[in-house]
Amino acid sequence: MASTNGASGEKSYFEQQRELLVGDVAASLENVLQNMNRLNRSLEGVIAVGNEFSQVEGLWSQFENVMAKEPEAPKEDTKEGAQNDRS
Structure with a gap:
């Protein structure tokens, strides 16, 4: 070869x-x-x-969580109040 x-x-x-x-x-x-x-x-x-940006994101997440919790409580109260008014 x-x-x-x-x-x-x-x-x-x-x-x-x-x-x-x-x-x-x-x-x-x-x-x-x-x-x-x-x-x-x-x-x-x-x-x-x-x-x-991780610290900034953490702060915004905390802010979002706080803002999300606040409106929920009055909505439940108004529903209960509306049901009590109907009774």
Whole structure:
């Protein structure tokens, strides 16, 4: 299976093309790796900004819970009052 070209040190056309393709694939993978690193840094930045708003979100949640509880009590009282008026 050994070719005569292998003994003289010359590479066959197939081997030359394979090396070119392997080089292209390696360059493409390097590019993908660089882009993934950029994306990772961007996502870390977005998460950091989001974490800065966690305290504000907590305060708004507390405010929402307080505001949601207040209207419920009068509604129940008015329903009971309306039923008592009908009796």
